[in-house]
Amino acid sequence: MQEVYDSIAYLYDGTLEGLFTAVFCAFERHEVPTDVCREADYQPRLSQLAVTIETSLQKADRVRAGILRACGRRGYRRVRRAALSDDPSAGTDVYRFVAFAMAENAKRPCHGCPRRGTCRSAFCSPRQSSCPKVVGRLIDDVTNPAVKPVHKLSVAVNRECEHMRQFLRFQELEGGLFYARCNPKANVVPLIMDHFAERFNIQPFIIYDENHAIAGISEGGDWQLVNIRDWPDHELQLPPATATEAVMADAWCRFYRALSVDCRYNPELRRQLMPKRLWKNITEVKGEA
Incomplete structure (x- = not known):
């Protein structure tokens, strides 16, 4: 009899590229993992399928490019800092943030346009919902459940960087x-x-x-x-x-x-x-x- 699982967990090797590969696989397979975590931090749950994700630099680069398109360099730096946190939930928080940013980015009428953000059409006006600055404002909305954890992790990692620069x-x-x-x-x-x-x-x-x-x-x-x-x-x-x-x-x-x-x-x-x-x-x- 085939076992039925209530949820799925993606396990990666702990590197930034490994996490981005797991995010790519979630989109590629049309799955919504409950947990995305390092193999060393994984705590098995009842009725949960654990899938080990092999790191792929090509897939990681595609996710990195997607984050840059959706969130800009500032958003990418925030994701990168959060992903380097030792918090066991960092991988899950980053995945949910990226999924949120991609979904918001896809809502724009000018999605996919190579001139997006540089042309003078009405779609790129700051008064329109398709403005590239909209996602920039959303990623600063710490009341959003997809944004708050990543923002909190990013601030903590940035503080740790400052400690290292000083001490x-x-x-x-x-x-x-x-x-x-x-x-x-x-x-x-x-x-x-x-x-x-x-x-x-x-x-x-x-x-x-x-x-x-x-x-x-x-x-x-x-x-x-x-x-x-x-x-x-x-x-x-x-x-x-x-x-x-x-x-x-x-x-x-x-x-x-x-x-x-x-x-x-x-x-x-x-x-x-x-x-x-x-x-x-x-x-x-x-x-x-």
């Missing part, structure tokens, strides 16, 4: 390599690499996310991501620190303490602005973690 501490290794460890609660290394590559310029550096086993490696101004779990020993093989690194770290700690004002010390505010979960990788407070 990453690099140490100099032999050979002129700079290295920083971090432990964010979202997969933000792909989002911060451009920031640091611009500032380091041609100086080689590595940012290692120990929570997600992802390393961003930059050399000569270009950078790439490496999954450490794919390496034979599952760890980075790094040269030792330079002879002056300990001296510079000690000087930085003394500078940090010299700037502190004891009568204005506020530990609660300090933990709020500098989350304690990050302290083990912050040079000046590592001993207090």
